[in-house]
Amino acid sequence: MIRDLTLSYTTAAANFTSPDPSRCPGEVVQFNDASINAPTSHSWSFPGGMPETSTLPNPVVQYTAPGTYPVSLTVVTTDGESSVTVEDFVTIHQLPIANAGADEFVCEGGSIDLQASGGGTYVWSPIESLSDATIAAPTASPQETTTYTVLVTSTQGCQANDQVVVTVVPLPVPEVVTSSLCAGDSLELTASGADFYTWTPNLFISSTSGASVTVWPPADQSWTVAGTDLYGCTGVAEVAITVVPAATPPSITWGDMALTSTAATSYQWYLDGEEIPGATEQTLVPAMNGDYSMLATDANGCTAESEPFYFGSVGMQEASDGGMRVYPQPAKGVLYLAGARVGAPYRLLDAQGRVVLQGMFQTTTATVDIRELAPGMHVLEAGNEAPLRVVVE
Numbered sequence: 001m002i003r004d005l006t007l008s009y010t011t012a013a014a015n016f017t018s019p020d021p022s023r024c025p026g027e028v029v030q031f032n033d034a035s036i037n038a039p040t041s042h043s044w045s046f047p048g049g050m051p052e053t054s055t056l057p058n059p060v061v062q063y064t065a066p067g068t069y070p071v072s073l074t075v076v077t078t079d080g081e082s083s084v085t086v087e088d089f090v091t092i093h094q095l096p097i098a099n100a101g102a103d104e105f106v107c108e109g110g111s112i113d114l115q116a117s118g119g120g121t122y123v124w125s126p127i128e129s130l131s132d133a134t135i136a137a138p139t140a141s142p143q144e145t146t147t148y149t150v151l152v153t154s155t156q157g158c159q160a161n162d163q164v165v166v167t168v169v170p171l172p173v174p175e176v177v178t179s180s181l182c183a184g185d186s187l188e189l190t191a192s193g194a195d196f197y198t199w200t201p202n203l204f205i206s207s208t209s210g211a212s213v214t215v216w217p218p219a220d221q222s223w224t225v226a227g228t229d230l231y232g233c234t235g236v237a238e239v240a241i242t243v244v245p246a247a248t249p250p251s252i253t254w255g256d257m258a259l260t261s262t263a264a265t266s267y268q269w270y271l272d273g274e275e276i277p278g279a280t281e282q283t284l285v286p287a288m289n290g291d292y293s294m295l296a297t298d299a300n301g302c303t304a305e306s307e308p309f310y311f312g313s314v315g316m317q318e319a320s321d322g323g324m325r326v327y328p329q330p331a332k333g334v335l336y337l338a339g340a341r342v343g344a345p346y347r348l349l350d351a352q353g354r355v356v357l358q359g360m361f362q363t364t365t366a367t368v369d370i371r372e373l374a375p376g377m378h379v380l381e382a383g384n385e386a387p388l389r390v391v392v393e
Contacts, residue, residue: 013037013082014075021071022091024158025064029090031071033057035082039075046071049090066094096120098152100162107233108171111141114164119152144168171235174227178239182302183246186216189239194227219243247304250296254351254377258283259309264296270305286311310353326380330391337366337382344383348390351377 015034023029029049033042044054048069049061063069068088075082096119106112116122116136127133129142140148145167153159172194181187190212191197199208204221206214215221222240250262260283261267269279270293276284286292291308298304324339337346340361347358348368356373359366361382373392380388 012084013039013077013079014073014084016071016073016084016086018089021089022093022156023063024093024156025066025095026062027092028060028062031059031061033073033075035073035075035077037077037079039077039082041076043074044072046090061090063090063092066092068092093154093156093158095158095160096152096154098150098160098162100148100150100164103165103167105167105169105231106140106142107169107231110233111139112166113137114140114148114150114166116150116152116162118160118162120155121153123151123153125149125151140166142166142168169229169231169233171233172227172229173235174225174237176225176237176239178241180242180244180300181215181217182300183218183243185246185302186214187241188212188214189223191225191227191237194235195230196228198226198228200224200226215241217241217243244300244302247296247298247300247302249304250294250306252292252294252306252309254309254311257377258285259292259311260284261294261296261306265299266297268295269293270295309351311351324382324385324388326388326390330393331370332393333369333371335368335370335390335392337361337368337380338364340364340366340382340385344385346380346382348373349379349381350374 013036015036017032017034018029021029031044033039042055042057044059046052046054046061046069048065048067049063051061069090069092070085070087071089072083072085098119099117101115104112114124114137122134122136124130124133124138125148126146129140129146131139140146145165147163147165149161149163151159151161174191174193174197176189176191178189179187192211197209197211199205199213200223202208204215204217205223220240220242222238224236225239226234226236228234250264253260263282267280267282269276269284271288272290284292289311291310293308294306295303296306324337327336340346342361342363344361345358346361347355350356356378357368357370370392375392378390378392380390
């Protein structure tokens with residue numbers, strides 16, 4: 001039989017545990033009292049935690065900053081006060097440094113590879129336009145400008161996120177104003193709607209680059225113009241040129257005291273190579289001597305120029321004026337020249353300025369056979385006399 005037995009404890013009564021004291025910033029740590037001898041009070045100390053102290057038996061503490069932290073517990077039991085401190089009991093891991101990459105531009109209808117880093121696993125959203133939302137570098141094919149978010153998880157299970165904006169750039173739309181081309185002519189084509197241009201094929205065209213090019217196809221021809229903007233996005237347009245027959249050069253005739261061009265859609269008269277303002281009718285009454293020509297436009301918009309037509313009667317005397325006389329007027333068969341100087345030369349020009357008769361005065365009166373001459377207005381030049389207008393029937 002044992003009497004007056006006294007037991008001595010070499011183990012402190014205070015003790016605690018935690019199901020997971022290794023956490024991420026912002027998470028909470030559950031502490032559980034594991035003391036013996038039925039403690040009647042608890043006094044916890046959590047340096048770096050929130051709260052920093054507690055009197056609860058099983059408190060919950062939040063840690064926001066990465067690092068390692070000690071935990072202390074003091075309990076009171078029937079044996080008195082007991083304390084325990086465990087250094088580096090709590091470990092708060094660093095958050096991963098999530099990086100979704102730099103913002104990107106993608107051409108409409110195109111795709112681009114995203115590139116995330118900073119963790120062990122990755123989850124992207126939204127997932128609809130991604131090739132695989134669970135890898136670091138998925139291929140994105142957005143239809144519109146999209147902000148992608150990547151959730152990065154470290155090997156310790158801590159998470160962070162980052163975003164990348166993929167801007168969808170509309171494709172440029174090249175535009176070229178075209179028209180039909182007259183055979184044998186050239187046409188300047190000018191593209192707009194982009195910053196750089198490439199033309200294909202390299203056929204009947206002055207250059208394969210540049211906004212403006214000159215083309216001269218002998219028959220109907222098409223080109224493709226690719227317009228590229230400063231982002232490298234490219235749009236294409238087809239350019240088709242229809243070649244129409246060249247205009248027929250007009251001819252000019254004289255009649256009823258006026259010059260007349262063959263029929264066309266529109267007209268422009270020229271005198272000695274200079275445009276006559278307002279002279280846009282088919283007929284023209286000459287106002288002065290010189291070479292008259294016609295630039296005629298046909299129904300296709302093609303133009304052609306006539307041969308020059310010399311007119312030299314303006315300002316001449318009538319056949320009965322002055323010292324020399326020409327009769328009859330109009331003349332038919334025979335033309336009589338009277339009052340000229342013996343030995344003076346003469347010549348008769350038709351309406352085209354061609355010499356049709358010439359000779360020399362043997363007497364002061366000459367008889368000229370005009371049976372072979374075409375009817376119309378003629379001009380008589382005799383010596384130093386002023387030219388005379390002569391009408392042949």
